[in-house]
Amino acid sequence: xIALRLRSxxxxxxxxxxxxxxxxxxxxxxxxxxxxxxLTPREAREAALREFGGVERAKENCRDARKVDWxxxxxxxxxxxxxxxxxxxxxxxxxxxxLALGVGANTAIFSIVxxxxxxxxxVPSPEQITVLAIQQKDAPIGSSGFSYxxxxxxxxxxxxxxxxxxxxxxxxxxxxxDRSDQCFVNYVSGNFFSALGVKPALGRLILPSEGETxxxxxxxxxxxxxxxxxxxxDLGVIGRRILxxxxxxxxxxVAPRRFHGMFPIFEMDVYLPMSSISLEEPAIAFWNNRDRRxxxxxxRLKPGVSLREAQSSLDVVTGRLARQYPAxxxxxxxxxxxxxxxxxxxxxxxxxxxxxxxxxxLAAFVxxxxxxxxxxxxxxxxxxxxxEMGIRAALGAGRARLIRQVLTESVLLAILGGAAGIAxxxxxxxxxxxxxVQDIPLQLDSAxxxxxFTFALATVLFAGIVVGLLPAIRASSADVNIVLHAGTPRSSxxxxxxxxxxxxxxxxxxxxxxxxxxxxxxxxxxxxVQRFDLGFDPNHVLNVTLDPHEIGYDEARTNGFYRxxxxxxxxxxxxxxxxxxxxxxxxxxxxKAAVYIEGxxxxxGEQPLRVLFNCVDSAYVETMRVSLLRGRDFTDSDSxxxxxxxxxxxxxxxxxxxHEDAIGKRFSMDGxxxxxxxxVGMTNNGKYQTIGEDAQPFFxxxxxxxxxxxxxCTFARSFRLN
Amino acid sequence: MSKPPDLVQGTLDLLLMKILALEPxxxxxxxxxLKQVSREVLQVSDGxxxxxxxxxxxxxxITAEWKATENNRRAKFYSxxxxxxxxxxxxxGNWARLSTAISRVVKLNEV
Numbered sequence: 001x002i003a004l005r006l007r008s009x010x011x012x013x014x015x016x017x018x019x020x021x022x023x024x025x026x027x028x029x030x031x032x033x034x035x036x037x038x039l040t041p042r043e044a045r046e047a048a049l050r051e052f053g054g055v056e057r058a059k060e061n062c063r064d065a066r067k068v069d070w071x072x073x074x075x076x077x078x079x080x081x082x083x084x085x086x087x088x089x090x091x092x093x094x095x096x097x098x099l100a101l102g103v104g105a106n107t108a109i110f111s112i113v114x115x116x117x118x119x120x121x122x123v124p125s126p127e128q129i130t131v132l133a134i135q136q137k138d139a140p141i142g143s144s145g146f147s148y149x150x151x152x153x154x155x156x157x158x159x160x161x162x163x164x165x166x167x168x169x170x171x172x173x174x175x176x177x178d179r180s181d182q183c184f185v186n187y188v189s190g191n192f193f194s195a196l197g198v199k200p201a202l203g204r205l206i207l208p209s210e211g212e213t214x215x216x217x218x219x220x221x222x223x224x225x226x227x228x229x230x231x232x233x234d235l236g237v238i239g240r241r242i243l244x245x246x247x248x249x250x251x252x253x254v255a256p257r258r259f260h261g262m263f264p265i266f267e268m269d270v271y272l273p274m275s276s277i278s279l280e281e282p283a284i285a286f287w288n289n290r291d292r293r294x295x296x297x298x299x300r301l302k303p304g305v306s307l308r309e310a311q312s313s314l315d316v317v318t319g320r321l322a323r324q325y326p327a328x329x330x331x332x333x334x335x336x337x338x339x340x341x342x343x344x345x346x347x348x349x350x351x352x353x354x355x356x357x358x359x360x361x362l363a364a365f366v367x368x369x370x371x372x373x374x375x376x377x378x379x380x381x382x383x384x385x386x387x388e389m390g391i392r393a394a395l396g397a398g399r400a401r402l403i404r405q406v407l408t409e410s411v412l413l414a415i416l417g418g419a420a421g422i423a424x425x426x427x428x429x430x431x432x433x434x435x436x437v438q439d440i441p442l443q444l445d446s447a448x449x450x451x452x453f454t455f456a457l458a459t460v461l462f463a464g465i466v467v468g469l470l471p472a473i474r475a476s477s478a479d480v481n482i483v484l485h486a487g488t489p490r491s492s493x494x495x496x497x498x499x500x501x502x503x504x505x506x507x508x509x510x511x512x513x514x515x516x517x518x519x520x521x522x523x524x525x526x527x528x529v530q531r532f533d534l535g536f537d538p539n540h541v542l543n544v545t546l547d548p549h550e551i552g553y554d555e556a557r558t559n560g561f562y563r564x565x566x567x568x569x570x571x572x573x574x575x576x577x578x579x580x581x582x583x584x585x586x587x588x589x590x591x592k593a594a595v596y597i598e599g600x601x602x603x604x605g606e607q608p609l610r611v612l613f614n615c616v617d618s619a620y621v622e623t624m625r626v627s628l629l630r631g632r633d634f635t636d637s638d639s640x641x642x643x644x645x646x647x648x649x650x651x652x653x654x655x656x657x658x659h660e661d662a663i664g665k666r667f668s669m670d671g672x673x674x675x676x677x678x679x680v681g682m683t684n685n686g687k688y689q690t691i692g693e694d695a696q697p698f699f700x701x702x703x704x705x706x707x708x709x710x711x712x713c714t715f716a717r718s719f720r721l722n
Numbered sequence: 723m724s725k726p727p728d729l730v731q732g733t734l735d736l737l738l739m740k741i742l743a744l745e746p747x748x749x750x751x752x753x754x755x756l757k758q759v760s761r762e763v764l765q766v767s768d769g770x771x772x773x774x775x776x777x778x779x780x781x782x783x784i785t786a787e788w789k790a791t792e793n794n795r796r797a798k799f800y801s802x803x804x805x806x807x808x809x810x811x812x813x814x815g816n817w818a819r820l821s822t823a824i825s826r827v828v829k830l831n832e833v
Contacts, residue, residue: 018788022748026748026749026750052769058772061773
């Protein structure tokens with residue numbers, strides 16, 4: 001059965017030939033019969049033809065019998081369906097809008113999730129790329145990096161990786177076309193682009209031979225969208241000399257369009273070779289110090305290597321290094337995590353996947369409600385059309401035929417709704433892509449790629465068929481006699497009990513309630529987050545981050561510069577107080593120092609806890625309205641006088657001096673032997689990096705009089721005005 | 723002989739299926755058998771035979787196979803499928819009921 005239909009579609013000529021042969025045979029038989037009866041061959045032939053009837057007409061009828069079932073029926077159904085939709089524009093509009101919203105929501109959210117989680121890196125064999133997540137014992141994942149010598153060791157010794165490459169994320173000042181702006185930069189190891197297998201959009205990329213020797217000329221690779229924004233897509237940028245952090249550099253190429261570095265949601269503007277890190281900090285320290293951990297490590301697995309093999313080879317190297325360098329490398333483990341599982345960052349309890357799942361479920365819920373709504377409408381329409389169905393059945397339409405016709409209408413509605421929905425989804429994505437939170441380098445490249453489109457198409461067809469099936473079956477099961485003899489269409493409603501429709505309405509109301517509650521909870525959460533206790537008062541505070549070091553000021557000149565600015569700002573009308581600090585709370589890359597408590601030497605085999613801190617001047621507590629619970633604030637004399645002082649927060653006090661008064665106790669940031677700073681004050685707990693962080697110890701020190709390495713932070717000094 | 727009675731479309735299917743139920747045969751043989759068994763009352767033009775056969779094949783009630791015949795030529799032989807057999811039973815039953823009902827009405831004596 002199916003064979004003949006399919007064959008008649010695809011091998012029509014062969015079927016026609018067979019028919020010809022069959023009829024010819026038949027005619028020959030008849031002719032022979034007549035010859036046997038005594039006619040001449042020619043007379044026999046004529047008699048045979050007469051007996052057969054019209055040969056051509058027979059062939060034509062055969063062809064019709066084959067064709068009618070397939071294409072013609074389908075075209076008929078579609079035409080009729082469209083006519084029916086036009087006849088009831090109100091119903092059509094409601095159904096299309098409901099489906100459009102459902103499909104649109106799903107498409108938009110799936111595109112975003114796709115862009116974050118599902119879309120692979122735009123490089124060849126992206127499944128081989130792994131994140132080397134280095135972790136200090138007891139410290140949270142993502143808080144550590146590799147040091148350069150350590151990175152080299154892993155690169156040389158990890159056998160299961162065809163390449164190990166690393167990046168350092170930072171910011172630089174780029175001067176070109178008489179304009180300077182702050183850029184986010186990836187300092188990359190020489191093999192970064194070659195390991196990833198990326199091809200340049202313009203010019204060339206950083207080669208494995210460059211990037212890791214001191215004293216090399218600084219070469220710059222631009223990110224594609226940065227090139228469009230900043231240089232207007234000028235093809236002549238290659239070879240142009242620009243200034244990076246006031247040093248001369250040459251643009252050598254542009255990265256390809258869809259490539260956004262290792263973190264798809266972060267916007268990186270330029271790529272510089274790792275050797276150019278000397279712009280920010282003393283190169284010797286970076287290259288040689290095993291304690292200077294800034295590199296984020298990645299690797300490309302050799303083909304055919306499993307994750308477990310890779311992990312064991314890493315463990316071997318880790319063990320070897322721990323024995324060779326017990327002072328610096330002992331407490332670190334390196335985990336190989338597939339790049340896809342490490343989005344946005346390789347956190348152990350990555351809640352991102354759970355959140356994405358939640359949103360997808362919510363979107364599916366919206367579609368479900370839309371389908372329930374449409375189902376109800378179609379069922380209502382179905383019972384109104386029972387008369388029509390009865391007539392069709394009486395005219396000879398089989399049940400399958402009726403079902404097919406009603407289903408075609410439903411699928412047409414679904415396609416219309418789906419097309420509108422996809423349009424809604426695309427414009428929603430365009431809107432979310434355009435969200436540019438100031439100063440935060442987030443970018444959402446959630447274009448509608450084939451994955452999202454297939455998803456949208458699948459939801460549309462699913463909606464159309466699932467929603468349309470029940471009304472179709474209902475409509476086609478009308479008993480012809482009852483329907484045709486009923487007085488009015490309405491009276492035949494009694495055939496189908498209203499139970500199902502009531503159920504659908506109840507389900508819709510319940511579902512909508514759930515969504516409303518969920519939406520309400522989201523809004524509440526947002527409101528509560530805005531009212532969080534940050535430990536300081538961010539209202540009416542302006543801040544400016546400057547880095548005079550980037551344009552060549554030395555330490556003394558920098559300090560003079562800040563003192564000057566502070567005085568001038570304080571004199572401005574409307575300014576209540578002003579202060580200087582080394583980093584903006586929740587806004588930057590805070591510094592950490594190992595804390596050594598006086599009188600409590602660190603046990604052997606243990607590492608001192610590294611604690612966040614901020615260098616602030618005496619006006620900080622007042623300007624930021626940090627609540628000082630005990631003790632005193634810094635004074636101006638603290639910056640210059642010999643005794644070092646510090647202000648700690650409650651968590652730090654409880655952690656290091658659990659049942660004692662911390663005021664008067666001393667600790668050091670530099671080593672077990674000092675120099676020690678005395679605790680003079682205690683503040684409340686606050687948030688220092690993210691809103692969702694747990695309470696952590698924190699302390700403040702006055703600027704300058706600490707021997708900690710200034711090179712640690714990116715020389716950002718911020719003002720607080722009020 | 724008076725004009726041969728018109729055949730309703732559905733009954734031609736019934737006849738063809740019944741003939742094939744007894745043994746598979748090709749188009750020519752079917753038409754001959756039909757004329758023979760019905761004693762020449764039923765005259766199906768061979769031209770309307772083939773469309774009917776094709777339709778039956780599409781519905782899946784008969785199936786066709788090319789076989790070699792005696793004089794080394796090939797012919798298309800039709801046979802009834804299992805589904806066709808079921809359908810035949812159904813239709814034959816309907817026909818029996820219908821014809822019985824009609825006969826009863828026709829045989830009513832005028833009062």
